[in-house]
Amino acid sequence: MRTLAPRIACVVAALALAACHVVRYDAGIPVSPRRVEQTVHFFFWGLTGEARIDLDAACPDGAARWRNEAGFLDVLADLFTLGIWSPRTVVVECAEVKR
Amino acid sequence: MRVRAAALATAAALAGCYTIRYERRAVAEDGEPRENWHHGLVNGFFEVSGPVRLDQICPGGAAEVENQVTFANGVGQVLTTVPGFRVVNVWSPTTVRVRCARPSGPVRKLKVVLVPLATLAGVDERTARVFDEALAGELRRHAGVSVVTPSDVAALLGVEHQRQMLGCAESGCIAELGGALGADRVIRGSVGRVGDSLVVNIASLDPKRASQAASVSRRLKGAGDEALLDALPVLVEALLAEPPARTPAPVSTE
Numbered sequence: 001m002r003t004l005a006p007r008i009a010c011v012v013a014a015l016a017l018a019a020c021h022v023v024r025y026d027a028g029i030p031v032s033p034r035r036v037e038q039t040v041h042f043f044f045w046g047l048t049g050e051a052r053i054d055l056d057a058a059c060p061d062g063a064a065r066w067r068n069e070a071g072f073l074d075v076l077a078d079l080f081t082l083g084i085w086s087p088r089t090v091v092v093e094c095a096e097v098k099r
Numbered sequence: 100m101r102v103r104a105a106a107l108a109t110a111a112a113l114a115g116c117y118t119i120r121y122e123r124r125a126v127a128e129d130g131e132p133r134e135n136w137h138h139g140l141v142n143g144f145f146e147v148s149g150p151v152r153l154d155q156i157c158p159g160g161a162a163e164v165e166n167q168v169t170f171a172n173g174v175g176q177v178l179t180t181v182p183g184f185r186v187v188n189v190w191s192p193t194t195v196r197v198r199c200a201r202p203s204g205p206v207r208k209l210k211v212v213l214v215p216l217a218t219l220a221g222v223d224e225r226t227a228r229v230f231d232e233a234l235a236g237e238l239r240r241h242a243g244v245s246v247v248t249p250s251d252v253a254a255l256l257g258v259e260h261q262r263q264m265l266g267c268a269e270s271g272c273i274a275e276l277g278g279a280l281g282a283d284r285v286i287r288g289s290v291g292r293v294g295d296s297l298v299v300n301i302a303s304l305d306p307k308r309a310s311q312a313a314s315v316s317r318r319l320k321g322a323g324d325e326a327l328l329d330a331l332p333v334l335v336e337a338l339l340a341e342p343p344a345r346t347p348a349p350v351s352t353e
Contacts, residue, residue: 023151088119
């Protein structure tokens with residue numbers, strides 16, 4: 001049991017680290033509180049599935065910032081299905097509209 | 100050695116994986132996209148490259164942005180996997196491709212009068228009026244475009260003119276209507292159903308020149324009424340994408 005504990009700790013740490021893979025994009029315009037979150041689905045280690053995000057549909061007044069990330073739950077799903085299902089999360093933050 | 104070979108094979112298999120494409124309704128510039136590696140450390144926990152600064156890459160705005168794990172990225176990830184602990188890789192590069200929006204020059208101011216769509220077979224009047232509203236909404240989303248709807252015409256010119264407008268089909272009538280409202284374009288069209296297909300024809304007319312500036316026809320095969328709503332952004336894009344006006348050559352007065 002003693003030898004198992006560090007391994008479990010390592011797995012948890014790895015999961016926590018893996019859960020943060022992120023690529024952020026910044027359009028350099030002011031951000032509003034409005035944000036749209038969407039899960040995109042990939043299969044077989046990302047080999048199949050192609051995500052298309054319509055930024056204008058998500059934010060009709062423009063997208064200020066967005067990111068795609070492998071969130072904690074995404075990585076958990078990835079590991080439990082051995083990569084057969086590899087979801088990713090996309091978060092789009094809309095631009096502030098000057099009225 | 101065998102493990103490394105297997106790892107490389109895995110990287111090869113994963114080439115072009117996890118493709119996420121962000122799209123805007125802007126016309127992308129010609130040529131190859133601007134491609135950069137985006138570096139992360141420890142499974143991407145530390146985003147070394149920082150955010151992709153699209154305002155610096157494309158000062159005029161980006162049309163398409165793509166993030167992908169390419170073959171080379173996959174090799175980098177696999178080769179820096181922590182020995183004995185394959186869930187973690189030290190270096191986690193991905194590739195970001197950006198296509199900038201084609202410069203459109205200064206925003207063109209366009210006042211558009213929208214004539215209600217004529218209803219042909221298989222589309223009821225109330226559905227067509229919903230299409231009118233959706234079309235007006237889509238036109239308004241374009242910078243510089245102001246839209247005068249049939250209800251605005253009634254308020255501005257009175258109910259009698261609105262009635263005339265509903266029956267407005269000839270070029271003379273269109274020119275008169277456009278002139279009365281100071282419009283740059285008059286948009287009119289029809290929508291109808293043939294079998295399972297929804298057929299829509301919309302034209303943008305220039306009342307000052309009494310000519311057609313642009314037109315678009317679309318057959319939405321096997322589509323319900325809501326398919327037209329989905330097609331509206333493309334239809335409006337086509338209507339507004341007019342060829343630039345030719346500048347007349349300077350005339351010598353000597």
